[in-house]
Amino acid sequence: MxxxxxxxxxxxxxxxxxxxxxxxxxxxxxxxxxxxxxxNAVSVLPAxxxxxxxxxFPQLCFSNNSIISTFAGTASMLTGIEAGLRAKGYKDFxxxxxxGDGGTADIGIQALSGAIDRNxxxxxxxxxxxxxxxxxxxxxxxxxxxARTTTTPAGSNIHGNIRPKKNMFEIVAAHGIxxxxxxxxxxxxxxxxxxxxxxxxxGTKYIHVIAPCPTGWGVAVDETVxxxxxxxxxxxxxxxxxxxxxYRLTHRPKEFTSAEAYLKRQxxxxxxxxxxxxxxxxxxxxxxxxxxxxxxx
Amino acid sequence: MRPYIRxxxxxxxxxxPENTCFEAGYLVTVNSGWRSIxxxxxxxxxxxCEQCYxxxxxxxxxxxxxxxxxxxxxxxxxxxxxxxxxxxxIETEAERK
Ligand SMILES: Cc1ncc(C[n+]2csc(CCOP(=O)(O)OP(=O)(O)O)c2C)c(N)n1
Ligand code: SF4
Ligand code: SF4
Ligand code: SF4
Ligand SMILES: [Mg+2]
Numbered sequence: 001m002x003x004x005x006x007x008x009x010x011x012x013x014x015x016x017x018x019x020x021x022x023x024x025x026x027x028x029x030x031x032x033x034x035x036x037x038x039x040n041a042v043s044v045l046p047a048x049x050x051x052x053x054x055x056x057f058p059q060l061c062f063s064n065n066s067i068i069s070t071f072a073g074t075a076s077m078l079t080g081i082e083a084g085l086r087a088k089g090y091k092d093f094x095x096x097x098x099x100g101d102g103g104t105a106d107i108g109i110q111a112l113s114g115a116i117d118r119n120x121x122x123x124x125x126x127x128x129x130x131x132x133x134x135x136x137x138x139x140x141x142x143x144x145x146x147a148r149t150t151t152t153p154a155g156s157n158i159h160g161n162i163r164p165k166k167n168m169f170e171i172v173a174a175h176g177i178x179x180x181x182x183x184x185x186x187x188x189x190x191x192x193x194x195x196x197x198x199x200x201x202x203g204t205k206y207i208h209v210i211a212p213c214p215t216g217w218g219v220a221v222d223e224t225v226x227x228x229x230x231x232x233x234x235x236x237x238x239x240x241x242x243x244x245x246x247y248r249l250t251h252r253p254k255e256f257t258s259a260e261a262y263l264k265r266q267x268x269x270x271x272x273x274x275x276x277x278x279x280x281x282x283x284x285x286x287x288x289x290x291x292x293x294x295x296x297x
Numbered sequence: 298m299r300p301y302i303r304x305x306x307x308x309x310x311x312x313x314p315e316n317t318c319f320e321a322g323y324l325v326t327v328n329s330g331w332r333s334i335x336x337x338x339x340x341x342x343x344x345x346c347e348q349c350y351x352x353x354x355x356x357x358x359x360x361x362x363x364x365x366x367x368x369x370x371x372x373x374x375x376x377x378x379x380x381x382x383x384x385x386x387i388e389t390e391a392e393r394k
Contacts, residue, residue: 001363003347013356016300016371017324020354022331023375028354035356058308063300063322188351222376225352 005189008196009035018061020053023221025211025228026127027053028185030098033125033207036195039064040093042085044078046108047071048100049134049213050127072107074099075115078122094199096123101142102132104208105166112206116175119203123195126168126206129213137216141166144236145283146276147268149216154271164283169208173242178203180242181250184210186228190239190250197241210237218267227266234262235284240295247295259284299359300324302370328355332374334389338365342386349378349387 014034020027030050034041043066045051051068054061069077074097082095099108104126112124131149132138139149144165148154152161173180179201183191191209198205212228214221231237235256241248259281263269272280291297305325306312345363357368358378365378365386379387 001345001347003351006347006351006360011359013299014322016322016356017326017328018355019328022354022373023377024354028352031354031356032351057313058306058319058323059325060319060321060323061300065321220376222380224354224375225377225381 005192009192010038012039012063014039014041014062014064015054016061016063017059018053019056019059020049021213021215021221023214023224024049024053025185025213025224026050026100026129026133028188028224029125029127029191029209029211030054032185032188032192033096033098033195034062034064036192037064037094037096037123037199041096042066042081042093044069044074044081044095044097046074046097046099046103047134048103049129050098050100052134069097071103073111074103074108075111075120075122075124078124079115079118079120082120082122094123095121096125098125098127100133100140101126101128101130102138102140104128105141105168109171112172113175116172116177116204116206119178121202121204123198123205123207125195126208127211128168128208129211129216130165131213131216133213133216142168145280146263146272148271149268159271159273159276160268169206169240169242172206172208173247176245177206177242180206180208182208182210182238182240184228184232184237184239185212186210186225186230186232187239187251194241194250216268218270219265223265227262230257230262233257234259235288236262236280238287238291240291247291249291249295249297252297256284299368302327327370328373329370332372332392334374334376335369335392336367336372336374336376336379336387336389338367339386339388340364342384343382344384344386346383348381348383352381353378
């Protein structure tokens with residue numbers, strides 16, 4: 001039985017034997033992207049789970065050239081690698097970064113903004129597990145409203161994170177970047193197609209992929225893919241692209257599944273009250289009004 | 298070629314590379330001990346659709362002769378493959394060691 005998506009990527013594995021938790025969504029994102037980019041990808045991983053689980057000397061799980069950057073420096077190291085290899089006369093390579101949500105939306109945002117400003121020829125992939133997971137689940141700028149983390153505990157007064165998730169996709173697009181996209185590991189074909197597309201475009205590319213963390217989200221290890229699909233199906237995340245100054249949806253749920261069901265199956269949201277859930281569904285509906293108005297749907 | 302297990306060297310201080318570079322794809326330990334469940338492919342039911350291959354976070358499934366094959370050295374037993382398989386060709390059983 002031919003599978004078009006499987007046939008479009010390398011049969012080789014480039015992220016193998018890593019020490020990520022069973023069912024880690026981030027590792028699925030890294031694995032899939034490298035199977036698109038192939039052996040000549042040079043990957044940069046800042047401090048975060050994917051570097052922690054990939055480089056345990058002498059167990060080195062990337063079989064393409066890979067390097068750990070400073071936490072804040074994913075994009076600047078990508079800039080240097082791309083410039084250095086180009087100066088050495090290499091042509092057939094892709095400099096790709098895999099940074100977490102904290103590494104992207106908080107500490108690495110300045111370096112990323114600078115790289116986009118210079119339009120360096122790199123791919124920056126943010127695998128978003130919605131908290132600082134490697135250090136034990138602290139809130140990041142991409143932790144959604146209501147989520148319980150160790151720094152946004154849920155008590156009787158405050159029900160987890162009081163701030164909404166930063167809109168990294170549109171922040172990046174606002175730079176006038178050649179290509180930006182959102183994705184989810186629950187729709188792996190859509191993600192793979194976006195990495196493929198990014199690899200064909202000159203200049204800076206940014207892909208923001210939702211990558212559930214069973215450990216931090218409080219779901220079973222076999223639920224990662226399901227939950228990554230459900231966040232899209234319930235309308236709490238959307239699959240889109242930004243190119244040539246235009247936003248475009250790449251997947252449109254016919255009707256939303258229950259946001260409450262999505263939230264309540266996760267330990268980090270179990271404390272939410274009806275009012276909290278209403279805040280979340282209202283902001284979802286607002287977001288979709290904006291999408292209907294401003295995106296090509 | 299799939300990444301494979303190398304012989305585990307004993308590294309003394311003198312053997313540790315001075316710079317921070319080392320050979321890519323160098324594996325010396327397996328992950329099989331992490332499993333509490335073992336996914337087993339029922340080849341009669343497997344239609345070779347490759348969904349499990351695409352979604353395995355550890356990349357340990359390959360397709361041979363149109364059937365899914367699992368590398369048990371590195372499978373962590375997350376069970377994602379069993380959930381994703383529409384024909385229900387992957388059953389999970391308790392890992393007995
Ligand atoms: C400058 C700096 N500050 C803090 C740390 C500690 N640190 C290492 S990983 C990490 C969390 C990373 O979170 P994220 O970027 O979301 O990636 P994840 O671990 O969730 O994959 C932190 C805070 C560090 N390595 N360097
Ligand atoms: S803590 Fe979460 S993100 Fe980190 S390796 Fe485990 S599952 Fe992956
Ligand atoms: S998903 Fe199921 S049917 Fe498809 S290849 Fe895997 S085991 Fe076979
Ligand atoms: S149980 Fe998890 S690691 Fe093992 S083959 Fe299935 S998806 Fe891959
Ligand atoms: Mg994170």
